[in-house]
Amino acid sequence: MKLCQVLKEMVEKKNWEGVKWAIVQLSPAAIVECFREMETKYQALVFRFLSKRNALQVFELLERIEQIELVRALEDPEIVKLIEAMESDERVNLLEELPAKVVKRILQELSPEAQASVNLFLVIQKTVPKG
Known part of the structure; x- marks a missing residue:
């Protein structure tokens, strides 16, 4: 087997x-x-x-x-550990693909440093033209 x-x-x-x-x-x-x-x-x-x-x-x-399906299946404390261990850009890429409600819950649980890095990447992505 x-x-x-x-x-x-x-x-x-x-x-x-x-x-x-x-x-x-x-x-x-x-x-x-x-x-x-x-x-x-x-x-x-x-x-x-x-x-x-x-x-x-x-x-x-x-x-x-x-990844998205697994994150949805895990309880919030597990999600936080996993996301904080990721590189900043990977963290943002993952969060961008999750429902806003889930992202909001996750961001509330992240360390201040992780929250700051996510916010910085989001601001940069919104201000830099794609192409």
Whole structure:
């Protein structure tokens, strides 16, 4: 049986020790492949068990739409940790694609430094002509 299938079954059965074991066996790229075989709610559960380093690597390997879906599935404290770990321009790119209501909640939870960098990038993007 493929490790991704085993991981999915462990999540479905709420075998959290098994989930922890399985994700240690997988590279970030393999975790992304497993994510693509799971529902978003299961992705969010697995994502919470990743180390900060692996979580960031996995998140960066996801397609933009997959990132957005994962962020929507995570609770706000998880979103904040993830977004604060991103580079400023990546943070802005992600926030621009989320619904305004979600962005507002996230911005309220970010550190003052992260809020300032997001606001600065947004101002720059609005004032610099595209093309």
